[in-house]
Amino acid sequence: MKRKIIKIDQEKCTGCGLCAQACHEGAIGMIDGKAKLLREDYCDGLGDCLPACPAGAIHFEEREAPAYDQEAVARSKQKKMNTAEPPLPCGCPGTQSKVIMHESSGYEETKNKDNVPSRLSQWPVQIKLVPVRAPYFQGARLLVAADCTAYAYAGFHEKFIKGHITLVGCPKLDDVDYAEKLTEIIKNNDIKSVTVVRMEVPCCGGIENAVKRALQASGKFIPWQVVTISTEGTILE
Numbered sequence: 720m721k722r723k724i725i726k727i728d729q730e731k732c733t734g735c736g737l738c739a740q741a742c743h744e745g746a747i748g749m750i751d752g753k754a755k756l757l758r759e760d761y762c763d764g765l766g767d768c769l770p771a772c773p774a775g776a777i778h779f780e781e782r783e784a785p786a787y788d789q790e791a792v793a794r795s796k797q798k799k800m801n802t803a804e805p806p807l808p809c810g811c812p813g814t815q816s817k818v819i820m821h822e823s824s825g826y827e828e829t830k831n832k833d834n835v836p837s838r839l840s841q842w843p844v845q846i847k848l849v850p851v852r853a854p855y856f857q858g859a860r861l862l863v864a865a866d867c868t869a870y871a872y873a874g875f876h877e878k879f880i881k882g883h884i885t886l887v888g889c890p891k892l893d894d895v896d897y898a899e900k901l902t903e904i905i906k907n908n909d910i911k912s913v914t915v916v917r918m919e920v921p922c923c924g925g926i927e928n929a930v931k932r933a934l935q936a937s938g939k940f941i942p943w944q945v946v947t948i949s950t951e952g953t954i955l956e
Contacts, residue, residue, distance in 0.1 A: 723764040724784045727754050731776035735818050736854020741771035744792045751909065752858025760785040761792050773820060816853045817842050838881040846888040846897050849904075856908035859884040863901070863930050864916040865923045866892075871952045872916075879916055879946075890925025897926065902931035905941065913943040919955060 726745075727738075734752040746761035747754055747768060754776070756762060764787065767778050769872050841855045846863075862883035869875040869887070879885075886904075888897055904910070915930050917923040929947055934941060947955045 720786055721781060721783050722786070723779050723781050724759060724762050725764075725766065725768060725777055726780045727756060728776045728778075729753055733776075734858060735773065735776050735820065736857070737771045737773065738768040738777060739854050741768045743767060747793050749854045749857040752869045759789075760788040761795070763787045763789075763792075770926070791856075793918060814854075816850050818855050823851060836876075838876040839885060840880075841884055844885050844887050846886045846900060847893060849886055849893060851900065851903045852907055855884055856904065856910065858909050858911060861904075861910050861913045862886065862916065863888075863913060863926065865926050866920050867871065867918050867923075868916045868948045869919065871950065872948045872954070873952060875916075880913065883914065888926060890929065891922040897929035898932040901929060902936040905933055905937040905939060909914055910939075910941055913941055915945045917945065917947055919947050919949050 725746075732753045734754070735751065736749055736754070738754050739747045739749055744761045744763055746756060746758050746763075749755070750757075762784075764779070766777075766779060769779075816919040819837075819842060841853070843849050860883045862879055862885045864879065864885065864887050866887055866889040868879075872878065886901075890897065905913075913930060913934065915927050917927050930943065934943060949955050
């Protein structure tokens with residue numbers, strides 16, 4: 720049948736994933752860092768995804784396409800609900816996953832009073848809170864940092880956070896094995912590289928070890944590096 724359906728301009732798509740989040744039917748997904756229309760029969764033609772796209776990469780076209788299958792969408796939603804991770808017991812709305820855009824990418828920038836831009840591109844950042852699957856993980860350069868590093872190294876945003884998806888934790892204070900969750904994140908997403916930033920103190924070796932074990936358990940060969948920060952705030956060679 721001929722009907723109205725969305726089309727995604729791959730040249731304009733920035734891979735932010737906001738359209739996939741806005742598509743309640745699950746018709747849009749992220750593949751190789753770009754938004755794709757995965758199921759034409761899941762697209763209802765109402766266009767909730769259009770205003771969500773900050774790059775103007777989505778528009779309607781009228782062409783031959785399968786009819787919208789409401790029953791299939793309902794089954795898909797039910798399946799996702801059955802397999803979804805249980806909600807956190809705290810129920811805190813601050814744990815909701817989201818993408819953050821900045822002026823450097825053509826969008827509104829979050830600045831402090833000194834006019835220094837934030838380079839954080841997603842929320843949450845704590846390893847314990849971040850979801851295993853999120854659109855921003857597709858094609859991501861992953862930064863896994865010990866909590867104290869951002870306080871010790873003055874240029875942390877520009878040097879490390881910029882261009883990365885950021886995960887932070889403290890292996891000494893958090894009573895959890897980071898390796899298990901990091902393994903799932905690496906296995907279930909298209910991670911391009913991993914950078915570990917740790918402090919020089921011995922206990923910080925736990926976060927480096929967790930990443931090393933996660934990479935091994937994932938079965939993937941991904942470039943990774945470790946950067947060590949001194950307690951005086953310098954990068955150690």
